[in-house]
Amino acid sequence: MRVLIWLLVCLITALPATAQTTPDRSASGGAQTLADIMARQNGETLDDSIRRDNTGDPIGAAAVPQLGTRGGVSDPEFWRALRYGTADVRVSAGGEVATVLVQDGGIRWLNFRAGPLRQYGGWLLLGTLALLAVFYLLRGKIRIEGEMTGRTVTRFKAVERFGHWLLAGSFILLGITGLITLFGRVLIAPYLGREVNAALLEAGKWVHNNVAWAFIAGLVIIFVMWVAHNLPSRTDLAWISQAGGIIGSKHPPAKKFNAGQKVIFWSVVLFGSSIAVTGVSLLFPYELPLFAGSFALINDIGLPGLLGWGELSTDLTPQEEMQLAQLWHAILGFVLMAIILAHIYIGSIGMEGAYDAMGSGKVDEAWAKQHHSLWLEEIQLDPDAVSFENPTKREN
Amino acid sequence: MKSMLTGLVAIVVIALGANLLLKQAGFASHEQFSGSSVRLNVVK
Numbered sequence: 001m002r003v004l005i006w007l008l009v010c011l012i013t014a015l016p017a018t019a020q021t022t023p024d025r026s027a028s029g030g031a032q033t034l035a036d037i038m039a040r041q042n043g044e045t046l047d048d049s050i051r052r053d054n055t056g057d058p059i060g061a062a063a064v065p066q067l068g069t070r071g072g073v074s075d076p077e078f079w080r081a082l083r084y085g086t087a088d089v090r091v092s093a094g095g096e097v098a099t100v101l102v103q104d105g106g107i108r109w110l111n112f113r114a115g116p117l118r119q120y121g122g123w124l125l126l127g128t129l130a131l132l133a134v135f136y137l138l139r140g141k142i143r144i145e146g147e148m149t150g151r152t153v154t155r156f157k158a159v160e161r162f163g164h165w166l167l168a169g170s171f172i173l174l175g176i177t178g179l180i181t182l183f184g185r186v187l188i189a190p191y192l193g194r195e196v197n198a199a200l201l202e203a204g205k206w207v208h209n210n211v212a213w214a215f216i217a218g219l220v221i222i223f224v225m226w227v228a229h230n231l232p233s234r235t236d237l238a239w240i241s242q243a244g245g246i247i248g249s250k251h252p253p254a255k256k257f258n259a260g261q262k263v264i265f266w267s268v269v270l271f272g273s274s275i276a277v278t279g280v281s282l283l284f285p286y287e288l289p290l291f292a293g294s295f296a297l298i299n300d301i302g303l304p305g306l307l308g309w310g311e312l313s314t315d316l317t318p319q320e321e322m323q324l325a326q327l328w329h330a331i332l333g334f335v336l337m338a339i340i341l342a343h344i345y346i347g348s349i350g351m352e353g354a355y356d357a358m359g360s361g362k363v364d365e366a367w368a369k370q371h372h373s374l375w376l377e378e379i380q381l382d383p384d385a386v387s388f389e390n391p392t393k394r395e396n
Numbered sequence: 397m398k399s400m401l402t403g404l405v406a407i408v409v410i411a412l413g414a415n416l417l418l419k420q421a422g423f424a425s426h427e428q429f430s431g432s433s434v435r436l437n438v439v440k
Contacts, residue, residue, distance in 0.1 A: 161399035
């Protein structure tokens with residue numbers, strides 16, 4: 001989470017963070033010089049108050065009986081005011097959004113989206129897949145030790161499995177369509193053509209916008225059903241200390257969910273909620289600005305000061321709100337996709353018998369004893385929970 | 397398996413329902429952020 005906040009703050013404060021220089025402007029009468037322009041083109045940050053604040057003098061011009069053109073605001077001054085968002089723009093439609101005629105946050109957003117977001121996000125997913133492949137080659141499938149008992153216990157009820165698959169299915173669709181949206185221009189269009197890319201983007205947008213509601217519903221369902229089982233407990237410490245039995249041959253005791261599953265659960269709930277909220281903000285453009293308020297809260301807490309940063313900007317245009325929402329949505333999407341790839345691995349090819357828990361809902365007692373011994377002890381107190389029918393067959 | 401299929405069907409139903417509701421509610425950028433004097437090349 002700290003890394004994500006750092007990334008976001010860097011994005012916002014990247015320009016002001018660099019060194020300030022004050023060139024000699026006496027030759028230009030205080031106006032910007034060629035050195036200023038060259039420095040900007042080199043990516044340096046300058047104190048631009050000479051332009052930002054130089055937007056005319058309407059009050060002073062009021063006393064001038066004649067030749068007070070444009071109420072004391074010249075063309076360059078007017079354009080500077082538009083450039084820095086201080087011009088008194090009035091529009092007949094579109095509200096506050098339409099009053100912003102020039103905003104350079106757009107190019108920063110575009111550069112970040114086309115650059116670091118694609119690059120680091122793509123490497124995160126590919127790196128996660130590579131790590132899982134290496135882990136599989138080294139560790140192999142985690143087998144059930146000993147013989148299967150032929151007795152099964154109900155691991156997840158039908159409603160729990162429904163909620164899981166509602167969330168999982170929608171997340172996979174959202175992940176794929178989100179990746180198409182971000183990478184289509186560079187990975188699909190050059191090879192399959194613009195028409196194919198356009199068709200995929202159009203279909204992907206429909207899917208992404210509408211399946212999002214199923215994701216939100218799934219998120220609410222699993223939160224309500226499983227939050228009580230995912231509160232931290234002392235048994236988690238033992239599980240973590242033994243790396244959950246994934247590395248080595250020990251099988252630490254666990255309740256219904258072990259510490260690893262709790263990490264997955266809270267990642268899904270917290271990151272998923274944030275993705276959902278920013279997604280809704282993007283679905284209804286400009287109706288739900290999130291970041292100026294969030295930054296004000298973070299500033300009040302004093303977090304930027306603790307980290308030696310300047311205060312986060314709370315003066316954001318509606319467009320900047322959308323740009324930040326899109327980036328945050330995508331960054332968290334990448335993080336959650338990486339986590340879910342690991343979850344899919346361990347729930348399928350990584351662990352024998354794990355899929356049964358979400359497939360049929362029933363697991364063999366031997367599997368339950370190995371991976372969730374404390375939960376098995378609890379569940380065995382209920383005689384109806386144990387079944388001798390449909391015994392799980394061991395995979396080979 | 398039945399729960400998985402039910403979940404997947406629910407995704408389709410929710411998506412279609414959401415699309416229908418939002419379309420009827422008029423949530424589209426060109427409807428939200430343009431005046432009657434703005435010409436948009438929108439096929440309805």
